[in-house]
Amino acid sequence: MAPKFQIKVFQISNLVKNFTIISIVTLSFLLVFFSKSDLYLINGIKNLSSSIITPITRFISAPINVFSNLVDEYNKFRSLKFENKILQEEIVRLKKWQTLAIQNSRENKVLKKLLNATDNNLTLIKTASLVNRNDTIYSKLINLNAGNEDKIQKNMSAINERGLVGKVIDTTSNNSRVMLLTDPNLSISVKSISDGIFSLLTGKGDGKYLVSAFIKENKMPRLGDIVVTSGTAQIFPVDLLVGKVAKVEKNRFFVLPFVDFQNIDYVQIVISK
Amino acid sequence: MEFSKFLNSSSKLNIILIISFSISVNSFILFPNINNGFYVLFHLTLIYLIFYHYHYYLYFVALIYGILFDIFLLNNIGAHLITFISLLILFILLKKYLIRLSSYQIIFIYFITLIILLLIEQLLANLIHDYKFNMSSFINFFLISLIIFIPTVFLFTKLDK
Numbered sequence: 001m002a003p004k005f006q007i008k009v010f011q012i013s014n015l016v017k018n019f020t021i022i023s024i025v026t027l028s029f030l031l032v033f034f035s036k037s038d039l040y041l042i043n044g045i046k047n048l049s050s051s052i053i054t055p056i057t058r059f060i061s062a063p064i065n066v067f068s069n070l071v072d073e074y075n076k077f078r079s080l081k082f083e084n085k086i087l088q089e090e091i092v093r094l095k096k097w098q099t100l101a102i103q104n105s106r107e108n109k110v111l112k113k114l115l116n117a118t119d120n121n122l123t124l125i126k127t128a129s130l131v132n133r134n135d136t137i138y139s140k141l142i143n144l145n146a147g148n149e150d151k152i153q154k155n156m157s158a159i160n161e162r163g164l165v166g167k168v169i170d171t172t173s174n175n176s177r178v179m180l181l182t183d184p185n186l187s188i189s190v191k192s193i194s195d196g197i198f199s200l201l202t203g204k205g206d207g208k209y210l211v212s213a214f215i216k217e218n219k220m221p222r223l224g225d226i227v228v229t230s231g232t233a234q235i236f237p238v239d240l241l242v243g244k245v246a247k248v249e250k251n252r253f254f255v256l257p258f259v260d261f262q263n264i265d266y267v268q269i270v271i272s273k
Numbered sequence: 274m275e276f277s278k279f280l281n282s283s284s285k286l287n288i289i290l291i292i293s294f295s296i297s298v299n300s301f302i303l304f305p306n307i308n309n310g311f312y313v314l315f316h317l318t319l320i321y322l323i324f325y326h327y328h329y330y331l332y333f334v335a336l337i338y339g340i341l342f343d344i345f346l347l348n349n350i351g352a353h354l355i356t357f358i359s360l361l362i363l364f365i366l367l368k369k370y371l372i373r374l375s376s377y378q379i380i381f382i383y384f385i386t387l388i389i390l391l392l393i394e395q396l397l398a399n400l401i402h403d404y405k406f407n408m409s410s411f412i413n414f415f416l417i418s419l420i421i422f423i424p425t426v427f428l429f430t431k432l433d434k
Contacts (some may be wrong), residue, residue, distance in 0.1 A: 017329050024332040028358045032401070035350035042350070049344045060295035068301045069336065133300040136308040138346040138404060168280040170348055177348060205407055262302045 043172070049141060050131075050175040058132055122159075122237055122270040126150040129266050131175065139206060140166075140183040142264065147171045155235055158267040163241030163258040164188070164229060165267050176195050178267065181242070181257055182207045190255075191230040192221040198230055201242070201255055210243060210255040220253060221245050227255050237272030282433045283326045287334070289318045292339060298345040306417065313391070313417045317425050319357065320386050322366050324371070324379070325433065335361055347404065352397035356390055380426060387418055 034042060058065075128146035146152055148171050158165040158178045167186060168188060170177040179186050182203040188210075191198050198216040221227070225245040231238025247254040280288075280349035319338070323331060339354030346353075364371075371379065391414045398404040 021329060021332050024336050025358055025362070028336060028339070028354050030352045032355060035343075044345055045340060045350075049341055053341060053345075057295035057298055061299040064296055064301060064304075064307060065299070068303050071303055132298075133302075134298055134345050136300040136305045137297065137312055137410070138398060138407075139348065141346075141348060166339055184407075185403065205405065205409070207336075 006091050020177055037064050038229050046170065047172040047175075050172050050177075054132060054175075088244075114227065118204065121273055123273050124183065125156060125269040125271060126152055127268050128152075128176070130264055133264075135180060135182075135207065135261075139185060140180040140203065140261075141169075142166075142178050142180060142267075144176045144178060144267065144269075145174065146269070147174045147176045149173050152176045156269050156271055157236050157240065158269055159240060160259060160264065160267050162260065163243070165261075165264065167235065168269065176269075180261055181210060181259070182261055187213060188236060189230045189233040190227045192225040192227055192245070194225050195219065195221060198232065199253075201227070204254070207261065208256070209246065210257060212252045215252075218251075220248055223248055231272070237270065275347070277392055283328075286318055286322050286326065286429070287433050290315060290338070292333070293318060294341070298342070306413075308423060309413055310417050313387070313414055313421060314425060315421075316387055316390055317418075317422070318429075319424075320360070320383060320390070321429050323361060324383060327364065327427075331388070332358070332361060347398055347402055349402045351401040352394045356394050356399055360386070360390065383426070384418070387422070388415060391415075391418070 031042070033044075043221075099142040126146045128144035128150070130262040131143040131144045131145050138252045144158075152168060152171050154168055154171060156168045158168060164181060166183070168176050168179045169179045180203070181188065181201075184203045184205045187200050187202050189198065190201050199212045200214040201210040201223075202213045204211045223245055227242045227245060229236040229238060229242060241258050243255040243257040245253055246256040293311040293315040297308050297315055299308075301307050317337075319335070322334075335357035336354070339357040340350055342353035343350045371382070374382070392411060395404075395406055395411055399406045
């Protein structure tokens, strides 16, 4: 009786194994097939990964994070004397600009009253802080600590004090994911301030520059021109600061973004009014 | 050290998987190559587990890490999951041929598998999700693989005693 029993157990365990393997393979292909849909299962997995897995991975990688911060602090400390000198010069320069800016602001208010113009302001949805970033391998993404519950939705714009940071590409209840401007998969429609030349910019892939993908009427902007969102694609609000033209070639130009993507702590999620 | 006696080599390799996954999905601005290095180490560990410690629980491991890598790095499920599952299926199909090979041949195939895996992931990300194929990133992975391959194999063989 004993050998018979053993053979039976072996067969069942083999059957279970094969069934599990086939189920996993089938599930994998189904997940790939439905990954871009808004299925409850896909959203559940994304929610779970951002709310549970992210804190765990941050905890495990904490020693390297501490080391990275220490090196950063040390580098900052080393350049303290030099930075101090630059800042003192900057203060003198900014004081002159401040006087001019106050005069311009008064003048602007008076002119607006005369023209009966309305401000093209943005509506702030939420100010969120950065949870972690995945911008080294593949895409340039950052995760924020605010999501659906804070009324953040897909395709909203993320900005900081320097200008446009990126676009919200995914949200869960308490987290959202922003694709940075420097990602080669994100396109933004922009215009140059001085000439009003319209073009499309994408990330170059090096994480530093944006490169023109399309230029309307093949007109090239000048070196040093400031580039802002044109608002034509109706994804980004109009007139958000993007960057400065840093290099012009025969058929394309490069833009250096105003935002320092290596030092993002807080971003504001906005929509146009 | 006492604690490590309670863990078999497969468990130790799984701990390396967890650590390398966690580090590779959290970017460090000052040291981007740390992310890339641990990303390559994750692949090396997974292939080693499949080659030398094959067990059907690895399908669950491939499923979970495949989904998580895809969500964290690509925001869409696809490239990593397909690659990991396909690697397991391929291993089952080619197992009988691999057993006949010498240790040097196996090491060579181990390295080739790693490079092909990294390449296919980039190609699939491009094909399925339209992510631009980044040649410089692939070359970076290749160079890191060249540097860390031998020390990692040495470490793993030490873990396996």
